[in-house]
């Protein structure tokens with residue numbers, strides 16, 4: 004089975020192994036949510052893996068921000084506020100799905116994830132390397 008979100012080393016690899024591994028894990032969690040949604044998994048289960056994804060994102064942002072502090076990255080403040088915004092959008096998607104009547108996650112959530120990969124990881128995360 005082919006994945007919906009694809010890890011592309013050319014585009015995403017930063018050369019910082021722990022962060023690269025975390026980005027790969029983010030992509031596999033995104034695919035897991037996508038696949039579970041496609042196969043009509045119970046809503047409860049979808050909400051649970053969305054929550055696991057949010058927890059991992061929190062941890063990843065924390066690691067990235069520590070790295071940027073360590074190397075005294077000049078744009079840390081801006082990058083941190085982008086993380087903050089991504090996280091609140093992510094939580095909003097979770098909340099909308101939880102309180103909504105649909106048993107399936109809205110396509111806009113996957114559009115949001117795709118945009119995250121192409122803008123944040125491919126562009127902003129590259130700036131601190």
Ligand SMILES: [Fe+2]
Pocket residue numbers: 026063067124128
């Ligand atoms: Fe990142």
Ligand SMILES: [Fe+2]
Pocket residue numbers: 067082086123127128
């Ligand atoms: Fe980042």
